[in-house]
Amino acid sequence: MILIDGRDPRPIYEQIVEKLAELMVCGALAENSPMPSVRSLAADLSVTPNTVQRAYAELERLGYIVSIRGKGSFVADTAAIRRLGQEKILAELADIAVRASRAGMEKEQFLAGEDSLWPENNTVREEAQ
Amino acid sequence: MILIDGRDPRPIYEQIVEKLAELMVCGALAENSPMPSVRSLAADLSVTPNTVQRAYAELERLGYIVSIRGKGSFVADTAAIRRLGQEKILAELADIAVRASRAGMEKEQFLAGEDSLWPENNTVREEAQ
Amino acid sequence: MILIDGRDPRPIYEQIVEKLAELMVCGALAENSPMPSVRSLAADLSVTPNTVQRAYAELERLGYIVSIRGKGSFVADTAAIRRLGQEKILAELADIAVRASRAGMEKEQFLAGEDSLWPENNTVREEAQ
Amino acid sequence: MILIDGRDPRPIYEQIVEKLAELMVCGALAENSPMPSVRSLAADLSVTPNTVQRAYAELERLGYIVSIRGKGSFVADTAAIRRLGQEKILAELADIAVRASRAGMEKEQFLAGEDSLWPENNTVREEAQ
């Protein structure tokens, strides 16, 4: 389902949070559907349940899931999650735009790169990797 | 010259690296111009020279500066640095694009947001927030 | 009659206890009147009878109801319950007062806030929020 | 400095958070003053450093302290903390007021109790306990 990268400098629980959040934003995890249990996901990832627990706690704090003691964890309102995700992406985009500007890129150059990088184009190009 | 943010979770030396790299990408630090000495910069930032030293080492590893024993540190080939910076930005842009696509954003929506976020536009529009 | 909040971190049985206790303190459940049977309330709330059973046990321990084997559960002496509830509230009030004092609030400020927060006032004032 | 209560049903780390937050709201911990280190406080309280660590993480998330890797943890802007604390107290007061109202208390009764419970009065009365 998801994979953790030992070379990634970020803590494991944070990688789990990001991967799972992405799956929800993509719509791969439907609203109200049950998350894998803390223990089972921990076994799958070969990490201690404690670490998964921490990731789930973070996800709940961010409003991505709700955890119910004795019943399990469930993904929360998907529409809100997608909205949050899109806002986050636009914020990152704003940041990258000012950095591009300071790096001396022209607006047209940026938009062009932007245009050609959109995934639907990539599928047409069929590049390796 | 540059300022350290105590609330930033990243290590201090990394903040220094990023700030200095940005100054080079912007062109604020000209090619071959001498970097401030480790000790003077450390005094300016009120950090231990050890930390600045580490930042300089990282900058040299990244190819942003060259250190010459007994003479000091100098900013390296600016054009190459800018090129590197722009490539890095495009890579990040590609990543953001696929995530936006997966989050259900339309290409037009993305490009529009992109267009309006470009810094020079923002200064011109001056909309009420 | 009462509703369970899935997002409430407290255990379900505790929510049931609180809701029922409130109904008694309000006077909505008259003295000696029969409580709904464990099974019927469980069906109403869509929880397992086990959970309601636990709530009733807690209510009996607190002196809010008396259970008579083979006959059912009945609400206990209402006057005493109300008195208990009021004492509990005053105790909480005392705690809040010392904390407010330590937080640097003036007595007048506290009493004023107190005055304006009384429910009957709120309905009368109807200020724009 | 602070004491944890084994009979308190709340988790230990939460008790620590509350106690420390209170000390800051009271002004007992001055702005920018260093918090005890995770390990030393853990030793004082006879709990594992992990538990104190969690409490500190929560305090940082709430904006009460800032933790700097390799340097220690420091109490944040005291004025803002006090303001937050006072708002929290007023919120609790509002809650308790509606409960008192529902419990059949008269507004005058509530305000009177309120008035006599203010700590400055207590010091005059010099009651035991």
Added chain:
DNA sequence: GTGGTCTAGACCACG
């Protein structure tokens, strides 16, 4: 020295 993460195991309350 500091804060932060992780492990391996245990216990608890809940449903």
Added chain:
DNA sequence: GTGGTCTAGACCACC
């Protein structure tokens, strides 16, 4: 079975 807390000990990066 579930989520949640805690322990005892380890390791890491940073200053």
